[in-house]
Structure formats: C-alpha cells, structure tokens
Amino acid sequence: MRQDTRDKVSSALDVNAIRGDFPILEREVYGKRLVYLDNAATSQKPRQVIDALVRYYESYNANIHRAVHALGEEATAAYEEAREKVARFIGAASSESVIFTRNTTEAINLVAYAWGRANVGEGDEIILTQMEHHSNLIPWQQLAAEKGATIRYIEIKPNGTLELGNLSALFGEHTKLLAMPHVSNSLGTINPAEEIVAEARKRGVTTLIDGAQAVPHMPVDVEAVGADFYAFSAHKMLGPTGVGVLYARRELLEEMAPFLGGGEMIRKVTFEGATWNDLPWKFEAGTPNIADVIAFGSAIDYLDALGMDNVRRHEVEVTTYAMERLRGLDDVTLYGPDEPDQRGGVVSFNYGDLHPHDVGTILDRHGVAIRAGHHCTQPLMRCLGVTGTARASFYIYNTRDEVDALIEGLKAARDFFK
Amino acid sequence: MSSEEFRQQEAELDELYRDIIIDHYRHPRHKGRLTAPSASHEGLNPLCGDEVTVEVVLDGTDLGEIGYTGSGCSISQSSASMMAEAVAGKSVAEAHRLIADFTAMMRGDEGIDPDALGDLEALSGVRKFPVRIKCATLAWHTLAQALKEASA
Numbered sequence: 001m002r003q004d005t006r007d008k009v010s011s012a013l014d015v016n017a018i019r020g021d022f023p024i025l026e027r028e029v030y031g032k033r034l035v036y037l038d039n040a041a042t043s044q045k046p047r048q049v050i051d052a053l054v055r056y057y058e059s060y061n062a063n064i065h066r067a068v069h070a071l072g073e074e075a076t077a078a079y080e081e082a083r084e085k086v087a088r089f090i091g092a093a094s095s096e097s098v099i100f101t102r103n104t105t106e107a108i109n110l111v112a113y114a115w116g117r118a119n120v121g122e123g124d125e126i127i128l129t130q131m132e133h134h135s136n137l138i139p140w141q142q143l144a145a146e147k148g149a150t151i152r153y154i155e156i157k158p159n160g161t162l163e164l165g166n167l168s169a170l171f172g173e174h175t176k177l178l179a180m181p182h183v184s185n186s187l188g189t190i191n192p193a194e195e196i197v198a199e200a201r202k203r204g205v206t207t208l209i210d211g212a213q214a215v216p217h218m219p220v221d222v223e224a225v226g227a228d229f230y231a232f233s234a235h236k237m238l239g240p241t242g243v244g245v246l247y248a249r250r251e252l253l254e255e256m257a258p259f260l261g262g263g264e265m266i267r268k269v270t271f272e273g274a275t276w277n278d279l280p281w282k283f284e285a286g287t288p289n290i291a292d293v294i295a296f297g298s299a300i301d302y303l304d305a306l307g308m309d310n311v312r313r314h315e316v317e318v319t320t321y322a323m324e325r326l327r328g329l330d331d332v333t334l335y336g337p338d339e340p341d342q343r344g345g346v347v348s349f350n351y352g353d354l355h356p357h358d359v360g361t362i363l364d365r366h367g368v369a370i371r372a373g374h375h376c377t378q379p380l381m382r383c384l385g386v387t388g389t390a391r392a393s394f395y396i397y398n399t400r401d402e403v404d405a406l407i408e409g410l411k412a413a414r415d416f417f418k
Numbered sequence: 419m420s421s422e423e424f425r426q427q428e429a430e431l432d433e434l435y436r437d438i439i440i441d442h443y444r445h446p447r448h449k450g451r452l453t454a455p456s457a458s459h460e461g462l463n464p465l466c467g468d469e470v471t472v473e474v475v476l477d478g479t480d481l482g483e484i485g486y487t488g489s490g491c492s493i494s495q496s497s498a499s500m501m502a503e504a505v506a507g508k509s510v511a512e513a514h515r516l517i518a519d520f521t522a523m524m525r526g527d528e529g530i531d532p533d534a535l536g537d538l539e540a541l542s543g544v545r546k547f548p549v550r551i552k553c554a555t556l557a558w559h560t561l562a563q564a565l566k567e568a569s570a
C-alpha cells in the first residue's frame with residue numbers, strides 16, 4: 001500500500017486504492033459525484049466480485065453436486081470452497097455448520113420453522129429486543145401466534161443500549177429462545193452478545209443472533225459469540241444479492257427436520273418416503289444460488305485481505321468524524337450511543353423539524369444517498385418517539401470528504417425549508 | 419455539474435416544494451379530530467411510515483365536515499391539508515371526482531383539466547420524484563376509504 005495515496009481520514013485502510021476497485025463509485029447522480037452512504041441497506045460491489053460472477057457464467061457454469069462432467073466438478077468445487085471461506089471468516093468450527101440461504105431473513109425463517117415449530121410450545125417465552133429488524137421479529141410473532149407462546153422485549157435505554165439490568169434475571173422459567181441483533185441497523189448499537197448468550201446457555205435457552213450488521217463491519221467469531229444460530233447476508237458485505245448464511249451448531253442441525261424439501265437435500269427417495277442428506281446439504285433444497293455464492297467467496301477474500309480489524313478501525317474513524325460534524329449543526333438529534341467505539345458505522349439522526357424524507361430528497365439531489373424512514377424497525381421508532389430518522393451508514397470506501405458532502409447537503413436542506 | 423444542470427436541479431426541487439406546499443405544511447388547514455365523525459379511516463404508507471387519519475361528517479349527499487390528523491413528510495401532510503381544503507363543503511360526488519382527477523394527475527395521465535384541480539396542481543411537481551408519489555396520494559386514498567365507510 002502506498003502511504004501517500006491514503007485518504008487522510010483513514011489510518012487503517014488505503015481508501016483511494018479501495019475506491020478504484022468499485023466501478024459504481026465513478027458514476028454521477030444528478031450531475032454530482034455519487035456519495036453512497038446507505039451501506040447498512042446494501043454495500044457496493046468491487047470489480048473482483050463482479051468478475052467472479054462473469055467468470056463463472058463464462059467458463060464453468062453448471063449445476064453442482066450431481067454432474068459427472070468437468071464443468072460440474074469445477075462449479076461444485078468453487079461452491080464448496082466458498083463455504084469453507086465463510087466458515088473460516090466467521091471462525092466456525094466446521095463448514096457443516098454453514099448453510100447458504102437467500103438472505104438473513106430466510107436464515108431466520110429457517111430456524112423459526114425447522115427449529116421453532118418443534119421446540120416452542122404453548123406458554124413458552126421468546127425474548128427479543130425493542131431494536132429488532134422486522135426480519136428478526138415477524139417470524140417469531142408468527143411462531144408465537146401459532147403456538148400460543150409469548151414474546152418479551154428487552155427495553156432500550158435513552159442512549160440506545162439495551163436495558164439488561166441483572167443478566168441472570170433476564171430469563172424466565174419458560175424462556176425457550178433469545179434472539180437479538182448483534183449490531184442495530186437503526187441505532188448502530190453494538191450489543192454485548194457474548195455475555196447475554198453465555199447467560200442464556202447456563203439456563204438452557206437457545207440463542208439466535210442476527211449478525212446482518214456485524215459480520216460486514218467487524219471481526220466476528222461465531223464460536224466465541226457462542227450462539228446456537230447466527231445469521232447474516234452477503235449483499236451487505238461486498239457480495240451479491242441473493243445469498244445469506246445461517247451458521248448453526250451441529251447438534252441442533254442434526255436434530256432439526258429439513259426446512260424445504262426437494263432435490264439436493266435427500267439421500268434416498270422411494271415412493272414411500274425419503275432420508276435426508278448430510279449436513280449442510282440437508283438444508284439446501286433445490287439448485288442453490290451457485291454463481292452468487294461463488295462470488296460471495298471473492299467478497300470474503302477481499303475483506304480478508306483488508307483485515308476486519310482495519311475495516312472496523314476505518315469505520316470508527318469515519319463515524320467519529322460524522323458524529324462530530326453532525327453535532328456541529330444546530331438542532332441535530334443523534335440517536336444511539338454517544339461513543340463511536342460502542343457503535344457500528346451507522347448514524348441515525350433528525351435535523352430540526354425537517355422530516356427525514358424531505359432531507360433524503362434534497363440530499364439525493366446533491367448526489368448523497370442516505371436512508372430515510374423507519375429502517376424496518378417500526379416498533380423501535382415508536383420507542384424513540386419518532387416516525388423515522390435519516391440514516392447515514394459507512395463502509396470501507398467512504399471518506400471524510402463524503403461526510404463533508406453530507407453536511408453541505410444538510411445545510412442546503414435547512415436553507416431550502418427556511 | 420454544469421451551472422445549467424445545477425439550475426435544473428434547483429428548478430425541480432422548487433417544483434416539488436412549491437411555496438403553497440410548504441405553506442400548507444407549516445400552517446395545516448382542517449387539521450384536528452372531529453367530535454362526531456360519520457367515519458374515520460387511518461392510512462399508512464408502510465414504506466416510509468407516513469400516517470394520515472381522515473375523518474368525515476356527511477350531511478345528506480354533502481361532505482359536511484372534514485378533518486385529518488397525522489405525521490409524515492411535507493408532501494404527505496401538505497397534500498392532506500390541501501385536499502381537506504379542496505373538498506370541504508363539496509358534495510360527496512364532487513369529492514370522488516376530485517380524488518379521481520388528483521390520482522390521475524399523479525399517475526401522469528393525459529387530458530386532466532388543470533383548472534379543475536386549482537391549487538392542487540401545485541403537487542404535480544411530485545411526479546418527477548417517483549418515490550414520493552405515494553406520499554402525495556396517501557391522504558386521497560384514505561379519504562376515499564373514509565367516504566366509502568361513511569356511505570355504507
């Protein structure tokens with residue numbers, strides 16, 4: 001890495017070199033250079049990932065696991081190699097614990113159906129938090145309604161962290177499951193997943209961590225977190241859309257019935273019935289998303305080369321700068337923890353009495369892409385007493401200059417509505 | 419960006435946020451609950467969380483009273499205020515016609531008589547901002563539902 005070309009904001013990453021890998025960052029929006037600050041929704045993709053997709057389709061496109069020809073063998077090897085990469089990246093003890101799904105949402109639904117329907121019954125309790133993304137909320141509400149179970153929500157404090165009180169008092173006699181986000185997509189809060197999971201384990205409570213906003217942004221070791229289930233999406237970490245990961249402890253996967261039935265997931269089929277394939281294929285019915293899984297492997301290579309510690313350090317630096325600049329505007333309300341080291345690269349805010357949508361529209365015309373609204377966390381917005389927030393979220397390619405562009409856009413919005 | 423492009427950007431934003439829209443946003447008309455509504459309907463825009471509740475009192479075939487409450491962006495709230503002003507005192511049939519004309523204008527249908535819409539024409543700038551069209555039409559769909567319930 002050439003020191004002299006490093007972005008001045010970052011001591012951790014060579015941001016100029018990184019930006020050169022992302023073709024989309026060269027485009028303009030409404031005649032202005034694109035400033036992409038909606039990374040919590042989905043990240044942009046580097047040339048390396050796009051190339052991996054093209055390479056697959058141009059040179060070894062074939063179905064996997066059942067072909068007796070060269071292309072099929074190559075595709076199968078690449079697909080399974082991506083699984084190995086994912087397993088290594090998240091510290092999974094075995095790649096048999098890594099199941100490919102469509103996204104985080106499908107991973108959570110897989111657990112709600114294949115584990116939840118068999119293990120949660122009438123009078124049982126599920127613990128969630130007030131900061132759930134709808135994808136870690138609706139599947140449990142559906143399960144609870146179907147089974148006559150109840151849901152309890154861990155409350156949030158005014159600073160956007162969880163009101164955990166005495167951890168040992170958190171769980172009740174009938175608690176079956178605790179599911180929560182590792183990092184909040186609306187507040188940025190990093191939750192103490194390891195401590196909570198450790199306590200749950202002592203109580204025999206099963207745990208699921210929604211890692212959609214954690215794995216892309218900081219080092220995560222799923223064995224250290226200790227959760228029974230851990231879910232995340234490729235598209236938020238430089239990978240293509242259409243790929244999610246469910247990590248699960250082997251013993252649980254072995255006990256669980258399959259989620260979907262069909263090809264790939266069976267060992268032997270007769271007219272009378274079937275037996276299931278080995279892990280992890282038992283949970284991957286039908287032709288999987290081969291191309292995108294392989295390209296996801298390239299996204300992991302890219303992040304590995306940068307080093308997740310450096311990714312995290314860079315995001316803390318950009319987030320710190322963004323929070324400083326936002327505080328410098330009169331009348332900005334920031335949500336979530338004050339200390340950048342307690343939060344991911346997500347900054348939710350409101351500006352005076354401007355509605356986040358109006359802010360978003362003006363920023364968009366300045367080339368600055370942010371998110372405005374409830375961020376799929378409607379109950380949380382109600383807790384905060386707002387209908388929505390504006391949210392800027394950062395990644396490896398974002399710079400201090402781009403934060404400045406955000407601030408200039410906000411000033412323009414204020415002047416516009418004066 | 420060339421200064422030409424820049425002017426066009428600013429012009430489109432000015433079209434979206436015409437003075438009359440900002441005025442209704444800052445000084446809403448007919449905002450508040452009615453004491454004895456014939457019907458009350460809550461409209462939600464699930465994408466962005468805009469909320470508008472429209473209440474009506476029917477007086478025979480006329481819309482005797484209209485009121486709305488809600489929260490959301492300037493477009494959703496000013497559209498509700500302008501709508502309430504436009505339909506207040508009209509007959510239910512006229513209100514339905516206005517709902518049809520307004521939604522047609524937002525769809526960009528040809529052949530809408532801009533004079534029939536009066537001040538509401540100011541909201542036509544929203545068409546250049548496709549994601550915001552639902553904000554503008556929320557109150558109108560909600561009014562249609564409220565009228566349906568009131569006439570039922």
Ligand SMILES: Cc1ncc(COP(=O)(O)O)c(C=O)c1O
Nearest residue numbers: 103104105133135185210212233
């Ligand atoms: C915390 C969190 N959980 C779950 C999801 C859902 O991810 P996906 O839409 O990829 O299933 C998201 C992303 O939107 C998220 O931020």
